[in-house]
Amino acid sequence: xxxxxxxxxxxxxxxGLLDVGDGDAIHWExxxxxxxxxxxxxxxxxxxGCNDDHRRQFDPEAYRIxxxxxxxxxxxxxxxxDPAVSxxxxxxxxxxxxxxxxxxxxxxxxxxxxxxxxxxxxxxAYAQTHPDRVTELVLRGIFTLRPFELYWFYQEGxxxxxxxxxxQYLAPIPEDEQDDLIAAYSERLNSPDREVRVAAxxxxxxxxxxxxxxxxDPETVEEFGEENHAVAFARIENHYFLHNGFFEEExxxxxVDKIRHIxxxxxxxxxxxxxxxxTAWDLHRAWPEAExxxxxxxxxxxxxxxxxxxxxxxxxxxxxxx
Numbered sequence: 001x002x003x004x005x006x007x008x009x010x011x012x013x014x015x016g017l018l019d020v021g022d023g024d025a026i027h028w029e030x031x032x033x034x035x036x037x038x039x040x041x042x043x044x045x046x047x048x049g050c051n052d053d054h055r056r057q058f059d060p061e062a063y064r065i066x067x068x069x070x071x072x073x074x075x076x077x078x079x080x081x082d083p084a085v086s087x088x089x090x091x092x093x094x095x096x097x098x099x100x101x102x103x104x105x106x107x108x109x110x111x112x113x114x115x116x117x118x119x120x121x122x123x124x125a126y127a128q129t130h131p132d133r134v135t136e137l138v139l140r141g142i143f144t145l146r147p148f149e150l151y152w153f154y155q156e157g158x159x160x161x162x163x164x165x166x167x168q169y170l171a172p173i174p175e176d177e178q179d180d181l182i183a184a185y186s187e188r189l190n191s192p193d194r195e196v197r198v199a200a201x202x203x204x205x206x207x208x209x210x211x212x213x214x215x216x217d218p219e220t221v222e223e224f225g226e227e228n229h230a231v232a233f234a235r236i237e238n239h240y241f242l243h244n245g246f247f248e249e250e251x252x253x254x255x256v257d258k259i260r261h262i263x264x265x266x267x268x269x270x271x272x273x274x275x276x277x278x279t280a281w282d283l284h285r286a287w288p289e290a291e292x293x294x295x296x297x298x299x300x301x302x303x304x305x306x307x308x309x310x311x312x313x314x315x316x317x318x319x320x321x322x
Contacts, residue, residue, distance in 0.1 A: 003305050004312040006056035010065075017077065018068075018105055020098045022089035027075035028068040028102055032060040037135075037319055038108045040066045040099065042115030042123045044141075046090075047236030049074025049229075053303065057114070057311055062319035066111070068102055070095055070122075073232050080232035083190055083197060087239045092246040096126045103133060112318055116140035116302050117275060118237075121245060121252060128258045136318045137264040137290075140311060141272055141300050142280035144252045145245030149279055153211075154241065155181050158273045162211055169207035172200045182241050189235045201231035204238070211273045214299035256287045263321070264290035265314040269298035269307055 012029035019025050032055075039058055043050050050067045058065050071090045072080040080087060099122075103111060112135050115123030120139040127134045143149065152158060159166035170178060177184040188200035202225050209224035210216070224230060240246070248254075264287070268280035277294065284292040291314075295306040302308060 003309040004316070005308065006053060006303075006312075007058065007060060008056070009052065010055050010060050012055075018098075018102055020071070020094070020101060022094070023078070024071050024089065025077050026068050026071060026098055026102070027077075028066065028106075030064060030066050030106065031055050032058060032063045032065040034064060036060075036062050036064040037321075038064045038066065038106075038111035039315070040068070040103070040111050040113055042099075042113060042119035042126075043067075043070065043074075044115075044117030044119045045073065045233060045237055046070055046095075046118045046122070046240050047073040047080065047233040048118075049076075057302070057308075058315050059319050063315070064108075066102070066106060066108070068099075071098065073236055079228065080235045081228040083192060083231075083235075087236060090236060090239065091243075092122065092125055092240070095122055096129050099126050100130060100133070109133075110135050112136045112138070112315075114138040114315070117143050117300065118145075118240075121145055121247075124252045124259070125247075127262060128252070128255045131259050131262060134259070134262050136321065137259070137262055138267075138311065138314045138318070139264065139283075140267045140302060140307060141275045142266065142268060142283050143275040144250075144279055144283075145240065145247060146250065146279070147244060149275065150182065150241050150244070152276060153208075153274055157276075158211060161273055165207060165210045169203055172196075172203050182238060185234070186238050186242055189231070189238055197231055198227055201227070201234040204234035205230040208237075208274060212300040214269070214271050214297065214304060217301075220301070253282060253286045256283075260287060260289055263318070265310075266290050266292045267307055267310045267314070268292075268294050269300055269304065270294055270296045271298065272300040274300040
């Protein structure tokens with residue numbers, strides 16, 4: 001079987017900053033076919049922002065492709081790399097409202113929602129809030145921010161698989177503060193001392209970058225270590241994790257009935273260390289109507305060949321639906 005790959009590089013034909021209140025503005029862009037099927041790409045993190053390859057997961061002749069950087073990351077303003085920027089209003093439910101404001105701003109009636117990792121959580125939250133605005137869902141690397149999911153990757157579990165990388169993640173935190181690493185990191189990521197803040201940001205971000213692919217990817221690790229990206233990414237993720245994603249207990253699984261009628265595809269890497277397959281399986285069990293794919297030779301990242309094949313297979317198939 002020939003694996004599907006990214007579409008050729010493409011540039012936006014429209015872009016801008018949308019004022020979403022609270023002093024925040026989100027950067028958005030549109031590319032592809034101006035009269036094509038609308039799709040919104042929901043990036044991960046939270047705090048990762050979009051990149052050029054995200055545009056390439058959709059047939060540009062079939063889709064009107066909308067991408068946006070969530071609050072305080074990417075090209076959105078103000079940027080969380082500045083410790084003076086408050087994240088108080090950066091919440092899941094404000095991001096859901098931002099997506100709806102963007103849909104209205106672009107005069108889109110209904111759109112396909114496509115998200116991976118944290119983007120799967122935000123996509124589910126948006127769809128469960130606005131099910132009448134969603135034509136289909138494509139979800140990858142399922143993450144619902146339940147306490148055990150956070151504990152697995154940021155407190156202990158994945159350390160059993162990556163003990164060498166875990167030591168680098170622990171490096172900024174004194175041993176007597178390691179009982180609650182998310183809280184200990186919060187103090188350092190918000191430190192007025194730039195050196196403390198940057199060291200914590202890089203350790204947090206590069207731990208994630210090193211573990212998201214099945215095989216080592218030094219280029220991704222290096223990209224995640226860039227100072228402004230690392231600090232913003234780590235600050236925003238840590239802020240969300242301190243609040244369990246602003247979700248009620250089991251909320252995204254509990255509320256599947258609200259979206260059960262929406263055509264959906266769920267794609268999960270078997271060896272995903274960042275968002276382990278147990279969560280995707282729980283979603284599959286709660287929502288058997290959704291098409292489910294476990295990719296046996298992949299980790300977490302969207303660009304791993306088996307995952308990317310399933311993603312583009314899904315977007316190509318949904319492109320024909322109106």
